[in-house]
Amino acid sequence: MxxxxxxxxxxxxxxxxxxxxxxxxxxxxxxxxxxxxxxxxxxxxxxxxxxxxxxxxxxxxxxxxxxxxxxxxxxxxxxxxGLHHQSQGSLIVAHRRDHGLWHEVRDKVCHSLPDQSFEEGPAHHYEAELSANLGKALFLPQEAHVxxxxxxxxxxxxxxxxxxxxxxxxxxxxxxxxxxxxxxxxxxxxxxxxxxxxxxxxDLRGVRGEAAIVHAPQVNLHRPVRVMHPRYSLYVVPRPNNRYYLGATQIESSSNSPVTLRSGLEILSAAFAIHPGFAESHIEELCVGLRPAFxxxxxxxxxxxxxxxxxxxxxxxxxxxxxxxxxxxxxxxxxxxxxxxxxxxxxxx
Ligand SMILES: Cc1cc2nc3c(=O)[nH]c(=O)nc-3n(C[C@H](O)[C@H](O)[C@H](O)COP(=O)(O)OP(=O)(O)OC[C@H]3O[C@@H](n4cnc5c(N)ncnc54)[C@H](O)[C@@H]3O)c2cc1C
Known part of the structure; x- marks a missing residue:
């Protein structure tokens, strides 16, 4: 064939x-x-x-x-x-003041899962450098990223x-x-x-996503961290050489115009909220993509x-x-x- x-x-x-x-x-x-x-x-x-x-x-x-x-x-x-990938699990965290939201997400994610599929504990227990302002982390050991x-x-x-x-x-x-x-x-x-x-x-449509890539020599995270906030949920994903992918927004629009100021602020402040070392990081890229969806x-x-x-x-x-x-x-x-x-x-x- x-x-x-x-x-x-x-x-x-x-x-x-x-x-x-x-x-x-x-x-x-x-x-x-x-x-x-x-x-x-x-x-x-x-x-x-x-x-x-x-x-x-x-x-x-x-x-x-x-x-x-x-x-x-x-x-x-x-x-x-030359593929870079990691299979060390991922974390879901929220600021202490958003602990209600974190519990809601924990319940949705863990509902009817076998016990060995997740753990929860203080965020710094899983990633030593995570900010003390975060409450608990949900650890999902089977997740990976490329x-x-x-x-x-x-x-x-x-x-x-x-x-x-x-x-x-x-x-x-x-x-x-x-x-x-x-x-x-x-x-x-x-x-x-x-x-x-x-x-x-x-029925095909585009769903806009905005993200940033930063170089953060002061930050050493090993696992992706999903940050829950009442207005968004965003990932901080480690990449080789102290690069981090921050994102992505999800907006019902098929416009691929540049990242908006509001999205940029949300993305960057989510990173800063979990690790103060992101304050001194360098923004290498602000990127926009469209997800193909039915x-x-x-x-x-x-x-x-x-x-x-x-x-x-x-x-x-x-x-x-x-x-x-x-x-x-x-x-x-x-x-x-x-x-x-x-x-x-x-x-x-
Ligand atoms: C900001 C953002 C973050 C995302 N994060 C994640 C994530 O963390 N995890 C995850 O699993 N997914 C993620 N996704 C979704 C993922 O990127 C898409 O679902 C995936 O790329 C779709 O794959 P695809 O091969 O169908 O389309 P694409 O990756 O878009 O590839 C389509 C290809 O078709 C080619 N093409 C287009 N038109 C033509 C033509 N006329 N003739 C020939 N070739 C053509 C293009 O050049 C392109 O190479 C994210 C997407 C975005 C935008």
């Missing part, structure tokens, strides 16, 4: 890795290597299905847990190509080394019943263009014969790509034994 993957963001690259053992794969994307134009480039890289229960999306939790189990295979494949930009570079090198052809072209139109003849050469064509598929995909914020695999749209990974593209890629490949390989399969694969032909 020969496969085309249109769109080489986090999903397209992960799907290409999944398909490789079954035949030649071409990726069509005008932006190779660092994926600068993708939503993935701006992401925090959290692999956090437990924390995401705060948002109350049960399907994301089920898919996310399954996907988290697949990530170690990608860590193994990509580490030698550095998205190192993922994009490492996966590019991996794919090229394994014979994937990267066709550096934009595919302007691609929809069920409107697949260019050029794609007749493939047994299956997967549309993984994220928001690039906006015009061709029913109306219910759940991902879908829409099948129309040999053309398959895979989209709507919303705020979970890193977390979910391995399981979504696995399910999309399972469809074409005729291996439908996954319990999760029926929940997201839709025949639209």
């Amino acid at each position: 020969k496969f085309a993957v249109v769109g080489g963001g986090v999903l397209g690259r992960t799907l290409a890795m999944e398909l490789l053992p079954y035949g030649p794969v071409d990726i069509w994307d005008p932006h190779p290597k660092n994926g600068r134009e993708s939503s993935a480039y701006q992401a925090g890289g959290m692999l956090a299905p437990y924390s995401e229960r705060e948002k109350g999306e049960p399907q994301v939790f089920a898919l996310g847990k399954a996907s988290l189990e697949l990530w170690p295979q990608l860590f193994d494949k990509l580490s030698k190509f 550095d998205p930009r190192s993922f994009l570079e490492a996966s590019y090198s991996f794919l090229l080394e394994h014979g994937v052809q990267w066709i550096q072209e934009r595919v302007p139109q691609l929809a069920p019943g409107n697949v260019p003849v050029l794609f007749d050469q493939y047994d299956y064509t997967f549309d993984c263009r994220g928001l690039g598929a906006l015009q061709d995909t029913e 109306f219910d914020n759940n991902p879908e695999i829409r099948v129309s014969g040999r053309f398959i749209q895979v989209n709507g990974l919303f705020r979970h593209g890193f977390l979910l790509s391995p399981i979504i890629a696995h399910l999309a490949a399972a469809h074409v390989l005729g291996n439908h034994d996954q319990q999760l399969f029926d929940t997201i694969v839709k025949d639209i032909s």
Whole structure:
């Protein structure tokens, strides 16, 4: 079998890795290597299905847990190509004055979880440098994170080394019943263009996210920390060389205009609230990205014969790509034994 993957963001690259053992794969994307134009480039890289229960999306939790189990295979494949990742768990904290909010979130996240899936205790017990102004921390030991930009570079090198052809072209139109003849050469064509598929995909929308990247030599945190506040919840995610990713906002807008003053203040003050050392950090980037989402914020695999749209990974593209890629490949390989399969694969032909 020969496969085309249109769109080489986090999903397209992960799907290409999944398909490789079954035949030649071409990726069509005008932006190779660092994926600068993708939503993935701006992401925090959290692999956090437990924390995401705060948002109350049960399907994301089920898919996310399954996907988290697949990530170690990608860590193994990509580490030698420079992927940075950590699997030391994550923390949820709030300022002491917001302890009511913290308890509310703790109850949502831990509801019906087995005891070994979480712990709680003083924040500095898990990260010695966290501010004494924080109340308790919820520790989720199974969560992990990757550095998205190192993922994009490492996966590019991996794919090229394994014979994937990267066709550096934009595919302007691609929809069920409107697949260019050029794609007749493939047994299956997967549309993984994220928001690039906006015009061709029913119900797709962009959800704005703003973030900052700072260099903070005075700060030594080892785990991502999610900071709860009555108006927002934001992550402080450690990256290599004392860099920290701070973000991201979630705003119902498909504008990718620069970060607003209000968002910038919220993002930066969340970091300062958990560690005073951020006061002297240098802001290296203020970034904006759009998350591709369907109306219910759940991902879908829409099948129309040999053309398959895979989209709507919303705020979970890193977390979910391995399981979504696995399910999309399972469809074409005729291996439908996954319990999760029926929940997201839709025949639209
Ligand atoms: C600020 C922010 C923070 C986030 N944080 C996290 C997080 O912590 N954890 C997490 O799991 N997820 C996170 N996400 C979500 C995640 O980034 C997205 O869900 C994910 O990137 C979607 O993957 P994708 O491959 O579908 O789309 P993208 O990553 O956007 O990739 C789409 C690709 O398609 C290509 N393309 C577009 N149009 C065309 C065309 N016409 N022809 C050919 N190629 C085309 C683009 O060049 C791009 O490479 C975050 C997103 C944002 C914006």
